[in-house]
Amino acid sequence: MEKQLTKFISAVFHPMLFxxxxxxxxxxxQFSFSxxxxxxxxxxxxxxxxxxxxxxPGLFSQVFGRQIGKFIRITGNDARRIPLSIAxxxxxxxxxxxxxxxxxxxFTIFILGSISxxxxxxxxxxxxxxxxxxxxxGALFGAFLCMAxxxxxxxxLLLMTLIFVAxxxxxxxxxxxxxxxxxxxxxxxxxxxxxxLHFLYF
Numbered sequence: 001m002e003k004q005l006t007k008f009i010s011a012v013f014h015p016m017l018f019x020x021x022x023x024x025x026x027x028x029x030q031f032s033f034s035x036x037x038x039x040x041x042x043x044x045x046x047x048x049x050x051x052x053x054x055x056x057p058g059l060f061s062q063v064f065g066r067q068i069g070k071f072i073r074i075t076g077n078d079a080r081r082i083p084l085s086i087a088x089x090x091x092x093x094x095x096x097x098x099x100x101x102x103x104x105x106x107f108t109i110f111i112l113g114s115i116s117x118x119x120x121x122x123x124x125x126x127x128x129x130x131x132x133x134x135x136x137x138g139a140l141f142g143a144f145l146c147m148a149x150x151x152x153x154x155x156x157l158l159l160m161t162l163i164f165v166a167x168x169x170x171x172x173x174x175x176x177x178x179x180x181x182x183x184x185x186x187x188x189x190x191x192x193x194x195x196x197l198h199f200l201y202f
Contacts, residue, residue: 006172013169015136016054016087019094022110022140023049025158031151037103045098045107052094053111057087080125084132088118105202110143113198117191131179131187137166138191145192146199 027034027042037045061083095111117135124130141162148155170184179187 002175006175009168009172010133010176013133013137013165014054015132016058018136018140019053019091019111019114020046020050022143023107025144026106031153034104045101045103048097049094049111052090052097053087053114057083057090060090061086080129080132081122084118084122084125088115088122091115091118106147106199109198109202110139110195112202113139113143113195116198117194120190120194129179129183130190131170131173131184133169133173134166134179134184134187135191137162137169138188138193139195140191141166141188142192142195143199146196150199 023046027037027046091111091114095108095115098108098111114136117139121130121132121135141159144155144158144162147153148159166188170188173179173184174181
């Protein structure tokens with residue numbers, strides 16, 4: 001039962017799903033920049049982001065990841081850099097596509113912050129196994145924390161929910177022995193601080 005729970009948590013809160021979660025949440029918030037978009041427009045953007053940041057890079061990594069690893073002779077922990085590189089490539093494409101739309105920057109900043117985090121994670125994984133799951137969880141928390149402060153909006157319930165989610169994700173990473181505690185805590189902190197700064201200055 002416990003093993004199934006950790007697998008469920010890892011699947012539902014996969015790092016590449018967080019841009020979709022971010023947009024889904026923000027589309028359903030009562031802000032003027034969100035309400036001016038028609039429902040059909042919101043769904044089109046949501047589907048676009050889901051396909052370009054989760055479905056395509058995920059399938060690409062599954063189908064070609066091992067072949068790429070064998071070709072460039074990357075094995076072990078270094079192999080984590082392959083899906084990260086693939087994700088980075090498709091996130092840049094996604095950001096480029098969204099930037100061409102006449103929509104609020106708040107819809108695109110999360111993708112930009114994710115690109116920065118993927119680049120940082122690529123560097124860190126060359127010498128340390130930081131938790132990408134916790135980086136993504138921290139990024140979502142950092143984004144809404146900054147929005148709550150800037151827009152002076154009451155997002156306490158949402159922020160508490162995200163902390164709760166972070167606890168579940170961290171528990172699953174530790175329970176499966178995928179990471180050490182410091183790799184989990186530092187991942188959340190890196191994601192939260194980096195994304196907070198993107199929303200603050202970009």
